[in-house]
Amino acid sequence: MVNILQKSSENIIKGIIFSVFESEGPIPIVCIPEIIPEHQQLLISMKSISLLMGEQVYQDGQEIDSIKYFGILPFPDMQFTGLTYFFLISDESARGKAKAATISLLIKDSMASILYEQMKDLSIFISESANQINKMTTSEQTYEIILRLYETIDSFLNKVRTPISSERNLKILFTGLDASGKTSYLRAIKQKYSELTNIKPTRGVDRYEEQILGKDLMEWDVGGQIKYRQFFLKQADLYLFDTNLLFFLVDMRDSKRFPEMYEFFGKIISILEAFNQYPPIIVNLHKIDPDIECDQEIIQNIPIVIEELLKIGKKFQIKFFKTSIFNPYSLTKSFSEGLSAMSPNREILRSQIRWLAHNINAEAILLLNNSSIILSDYSVDELTKRVSEISAPHFQNLYRTFSEFKLLRKSQAIWQMDEKVILFIRLNLPQEPVFLMCLVKNNAKVFSDLDKVLPEFESRIFPLLKSFL
Ligand SMILES: Nc1nc2c(ncn2[C@@H]2O[C@H](COP(=O)(O)OP(=O)(O)OP(=O)(O)O)[C@@H](O)[C@H]2O)c(=O)[nH]1
Ligand SMILES: [Mg+2]
Missing domain, CATH: 3.30.450 (Beta-Lactamase)
Known part of the structure; x- marks a missing residue:
């Protein structure tokens, strides 16, 4: 560079x-x-x-x-x-x-x-x-x-x-106490499932590079053990300066350590404020595995943790997600929101998705990248949004399976359900493919409507995606 x-x-x-x-x-x-x-x-x-x-x-x-x-x-x-x-x-x-x-x-x-x-x-x-x-x-x-x-x-x-x-260098930090699950989260979003067992505590800082939409992301996995935490805070000008996005993981099963966790979060916040830098923050309320989602203690603690962290970081834009490595959707959801928080084009891209939805009468539309990261979305209501988000990676897998086995020649697939249809379309962005999933009412016109507007839609969103990050 x-x-x-x-x-x-x-x-x-x-x-x-x-x-x-x-x-x-x-x-x-x-x-x-x-x-x-x-x-x-x-x-x-x-x-x-x-x-x-x-x-x-x-x-x-x-x-x-x-x-x-x-x-x-x-x-x-x-x-x-x-x-x-x-x-x-x-x-x-x-x-x-x-x-x-x-x-x-x-x-x-x-x-x-x-x-x-x-x-x-x-x-x-x-x-x-x-x-x-x-x-x-x-x-x-x-x-x-x-x-x-x-x-x-x-x-x-x-x-x-x-x-x-010349190139924008995006720095993403993963922070939190030791054993809060940072390394596991990173491996899981990269779908390195085989590396999920036997993760050792991170010593110092591990750095990974990843390309998304043609941009280099630098991911810094900051070891949370007390000695590494102290070193990290002392060298904050090296680590925290010029951060584009900050993840903070909280082990929701370990309420005994909440005070220590608040303290660490508070220190990070004061350093960023002293630098006068306000990157978006994503908090993962982590280790809320599917089988303990209804656990009373966990449920009670969620609003308490949110309120306390919001109080500490009141000058920041903070979003909270319940996550677990046993719920892949929860991981991509929080990661997607983080990426989109860094994008200057998120609003205008969403307005284009809305435009497409009006034209083909869709109830929900998602724009996904190759690893099921949601780049943009539209939906008529919360339920439709949730259903489409949860099912999207599955449709993407099916689409991929059929293409790999050459059972799919077109770059479109269609699933018909009772009264609804799922359209899955591969768009050929120059750097990498992106995918469109549309939930529409079953009607004969939808395909001709889509054929009419798709080229225009592509020509509008490709430049927006090129400079998305
Ligand atoms: N039940 C459950 N366990 C998890 C989850 N995520 C991580 N773990 C476990 O938590 C432990 C610590 O995970 P790590 O990913 O090493 O935590 P870390 O934050 O990177 O820890 P340091 O590197 O020491 O800062 C491991 O045993 C993981 O298997 C989760 O979502 N649910
Ligand atoms: Mg680690």
């Missing part, structure tokens, strides 16, 4: 384009600097706005304020990566009483990681500028707003002194 220390943002920011979907289609309204050729400006407008156009919710003129998405999109032909903000400008005379608009900040591909690292601040700058634009804004005013935005971001990026690497 090459680290290029960049002192000036001169070469980083390639431009900002403000576009509006007019009656004749997406039009670039302002482009700063103006040196980007017009046909490229048009391409950028079209690609970024077309993603928002899937939203049909705003057609009735309501919820205009709720339709706001950020997404990171690749523009490989131009070697740009863009952070795009999608919003609506209310306009009585337009169809749907609003016009779709985008502001795209374009960065040289090789420096795209800065968009992920600085997403929070950049998003604030961009959305503040977007808020200043309404249908009364004159073209001179719009030009001024975008120019000021360009200057703000330019000077902001000048001040960012962190090394900018």
Whole structure:
């Protein structure tokens, strides 16, 4: 990995384009600097706005304020990566009483990681500028707003002194007391079942590398024995600094050690706060095996642990999952949520899944990667969501078995149940295949509906997945 220390943002920011979907289609309204050729400006407008156009919710003129998405999109032909903000400008005379608009900040591909690292601040700058634009804004005013935005971001990026690497390096930490199950969890999500027995306590820190959607994930399994814990806290600048995602495992069967566990969690939290870093946190309430799920003591302890950890980490975004190595679904579920918490594109991807669901009248849709990690989902209610999530890996296995034995020539499989149908579709993403599982009511039209919209759906989600992490 090459680290290029960049002192000036001169070469980083390639431009900002403000576009509006007019009656004749997406039009670039302002482009700063103006040196980007017009046909490229048009391409950028079209690609970024077309993603928002899937939203049909705003057609009735309501919820205009709720339709706001950020997404990171690749523009490989131009070697740009863009952070795009999608919003609506209310306009009585337009169809749907609003016009779709985008502001795209374009960065040289090789420096795209800065968009992920600085997403929070950049998003604030961009959305503040977007808020200043309404249908009364004159073209001179719009030009001024975008120019000021360009200057703000330019000077902001000048001040960012962190090394900018061409590839985003994702660091995921697995922490918790000794014997809380970190190493077991990691082996199980990698489906290394044979390695689940005879796991020895981790000495120091073990590191693993994994590729998901073309990105390198560095997974750090931090030994929890007291001596390693102390060392880890003492060397926190090495271990905890620049963490993109933190897992914290709690052995729910060992309530005697809860005070010690809270103390360790508290120390991690104070160090992160001192670094002024707030990575998403996933807490696994672990070892809740299927046979003790109804155990009274366990049930009583769950809300107590959640409340205490939330109190300690109140400035953080924390999600809790009941997990057990004997319930593979619980493991992929918590891991999937962790990955998606790191993605700048999770909202916009979900809006595309919702778009597909409306078009084929689906009750639930899941987008899975090769190892059954849920990248995005849609469902009409909680029950449908749960059923589809639990059954997805099984359908995926069946699909795989039939393909391996060459009993499946198409990249689709269909299961028919009473009144419902499961469609399982393999999409050929350039880096790796992803899978779509759709639960739909049994009707003759669903296949023709799907054939109609699938190519469009693929063309929308592939760029979003390329820059998902
Ligand atoms: N019943 C049950 N036991 C589990 C589960 N997960 C892990 N274990 C067991 O808990 C023990 C400790 O697991 P490890 O994975 O070594 O724990 P660790 O957190 O990595 O421990 P250190 O490396 O010392 O920090 C092992 O005997 C595992 O088999 C689970 O979900 N249910
Ligand atoms: Mg371990």
